[in-house]
Amino acid sequence: MNELIKKATRQSYGEALLELGKENQNVVVLDADLATATKTELFAKEFPERFFDMGIAEQDMLATSAGFATCDKIPYASTFAVFATGRAYDQIRNSICYPNLNVKICATHSGVTVGEDGATHQMLEDIALMRTLPNMTVLSTSDDVQTKWAVKEIAKIKGPVYLRLSRMATPIIYEEQQSFEIGKAVQIGEGVDASIIATGDVVAEAMKAKEELEKQGIMVRVIDMHTIKPIDKEMIVRCAKETKKIITIEDHSILGGLGSSVCEVLAEEYPTKVIRMGIKDTFGKSGKAEKLMKYFEITAEDIVKQCKEDK
DSSP, rough: OEEEEEEOOOOOOOHHHHHHHHOOOOOOEEEEHHHHHHTTTHHHHHGGGGEEEESOOHHHHHHHHHHHHHHHTTEEEEEEEEEIIITTTTHHHIITTTTTTOOEEEESSSSSGGGGTTTTOOSHHHHHHHHHHHEEEEEEEEEEEHHHHHHHTTTSSSOOOOEESSSSSSOOOOEEEEEEEOOBBBBEEOSSOOOOOOGGGHHHHHHHHHHHHHHOOOEEEEOOEEEOOOOOOHHHHHHHHHOEEEEEEEEESSSSSSHHHHHHHHHSSOOOOEEEEESSSSOSSSSSSSHEEEHHTTHHHHHHHHHHTOO
């Protein structure tokens, strides 16, 4: 992991979308008056005829995306996660998922790392909302390399996709040649003391924790669960069998998100105690992203404490 080079996954999204637009003429992009923040402005400048600013009308944006999909276009609809999944949930459910249309919902500014915008803009329930919808694929990427892969990969699959992106710049974790597959988590390390299953912008925190724990003689593995649905059941069960402790961490509510998904798998396949780290059934707060991560106890230091507890 290169901690010296950081990039927000929303920036990676914008750059990858521009490249995808050059490769695939059927790609169209819709935004809801936030192109500068979501970085879809990069696509808009290059392909103005395929970019549609729908204004502050997220429900209309998602319904229009459904219309584009019926005309064999591949719409990428973008806005902040709180607006994409909260304000336009009905349109996603009934106009996109129910008819199983090929719409890619790419939402930025998820989690408490949105920072100073505060609780109203810090979406902590979007994974829960999206993963329960039939036909929906849900991804939550951790760095620049993985995000660029995801943006292009989801254009190859048919059906609705929700791609969760963040505002905060995070370290580059992977080398350019790293391979990924939708539905297959990435295992980093072979430690048997604990499995730290992470998703999104806190994967970097899990990596930092892994390094610190190894200095203390505690060997852990990090599982980057970039696909929440379909989730990698095989990986989860193997970790439960091979390691002494399972810890999940997410910049999302512990209710309905990654932690819940892992618990559901283990309850059916291999009953195991799971420690869920995330936002504990509360709203966010306004503040610097780094301070909020400490406040809500989703930092590398907090992971280290959990791994050492009861050891």
